[in-house]
Amino acid sequence: MTDYTTLKVEVNDRVALITLSRPDAANGLDLTMASELASVAKFCDCNDNISAVILTGEGKFFSAGGDIKAMASFGDDVSLKIKVLADDLHAALSTFARMRAPVIVAVNGMAAGAGFSLAISGDIVLADPKAKFVMAYTRAGLSPDGGSSYVLPRLIGLRRTQELMLLNRQLSAAEAYNWGLVTQVTEPDALLDTAKEIAVELAFGPPDANAAVKRLLLESFNNGFEAQMELEARTIAHCAGSDHGREGIAAFIEKRRPDFS
Numbered sequence: 001m002t003d004y005t006t007l008k009v010e011v012n013d014r015v016a017l018i019t020l021s022r023p024d025a026a027n028g029l030d031l032t033m034a035s036e037l038a039s040v041a042k043f044c045d046c047n048d049n050i051s052a053v054i055l056t057g058e059g060k061f062f063s064a065g066g067d068i069k070a071m072a073s074f075g076d077d078v079s080l081k082i083k084v085l086a087d088d089l090h091a092a093l094s095t096f097a098r099m100r101a102p103v104i105v106a107v108n109g110m111a112a113g114a115g116f117s118l119a120i121s122g123d124i125v126l127a128d129p130k131a132k133f134v135m136a137y138t139r140a141g142l143s144p145d146g147g148s149s150y151v152l153p154r155l156i157g158l159r160r161t162q163e164l165m166l167l168n169r170q171l172s173a174a175e176a177y178n179w180g181l182v183t184q185v186t187e188p189d190a191l192l193d194t195a196k197e198i199a200v201e202l203a204f205g206p207p208d209a210n211a212a213v214k215r216l217l218l219e220s221f222n223n224g225f226e227a228q229m230e231l232e233a234r235t236i237a238h239c240a241g242s243d244h245g246r247e248g249i250a251a252f253i254e255k256r257r258p259d260f261s
Contacts, residue, residue, distance in 0.1 A: 002043065006033035008058070009040055014051040014203040015196065016044050016101075023059030028067030029114050031081060034088035041095035051203035051210075053096070054195045055122065056106040057115075062131065065113020068140060086145045089114060093121050093147050097218060100211035102202045106195040107131040107173075107182070117146025120155065123214060124198060125182040127173040128191045133181065134170040154221065155180055206244045206260045212236075 008019040018040055020027040029037075044050050057063055066085065074081045096103045105122030110132045119125065119133065137144050144165055152161040156179050163169050173185045186194045202210060212235045220228055239245045244260050251258035 004036045007036050015199040016050045017054045020057040026061040026064035027057045028064050030067040030070040034085045037092035038088045041092040045095050045099040052199040053103045057108050061109045062107045062111040063115025065115045104195050106191050112136045114146045117148040127182045127185050131173040133176050135164045208242050208244050
């Protein structure tokens with residue numbers, strides 16, 4: 001496994017735990033972290049021993065978004081370097097969205113800017129009760145990235161997205177849950193344990209079916225009704241004919257727990 005300087009990466013029980021690890025910089029995204037996120041996403045995508053991924057932050061912040069101090073040091077190269085940073089972040093997010101393994105994001109604290117975009121990118125999003133969510137891009141004279149202009153309107157609608165992006169309304173964990181941005185607000189101090197429990201459940205579930213759910217939902221934004229139903233028919237037929245599909249059907253008939261190993 002690659003050695004990372006801004007991330008901590010552990011793989012146990014078919015689960016990869018990725019921790020944003022720049023706590024002294026509020027886990028801000030600099031060029032190195034963006035590049036390493038793209039790299040670790042590819043590592044997880046290409047590793048057959050990884051069937052679920054957890055993404056969380058170290059310290060009090062999940063991520064404060066782009067590292068503004070680093071941006072200020074870019075000088076005349078600011079546009080070029082911000083494009084490189086955004087491209088690497090987007091490559092990571094695209095890989096997480098399209099990989100077979102479900103991604104669980106455990107939001108342990110403030111998620112701002114690109115940190116907000118990362119926070120809502122998971123297939124399952126858990127939040128600590130003290131977590132907060134804010135776009136904050138326009139406060140720094142910047143526009144949103146990290147896919148948020150695509151994902152947010154689909155999650156919460158245009159009007160609420162405009163409020164978050166233009167007025168920089170800050171949401172508590174409870175508000176984010178009520179708006180449909182997070183799957184669950186955990187009990188205090190139970191965030192990572194809950195994420196690991198869900199990750200293990202998913203990791204030892206049916207990998208083909210989990211991957212199919214991710215693919216179907218991703219394609220649903222691009223397809224018409226008939227095209228989506230055709231994709232559903234082809235996908236369920238493929239799953240039914242796979243080893244895991246046959247095992248799942250047999251276990252259901254025999255009233256036992258399926259073994260998808």
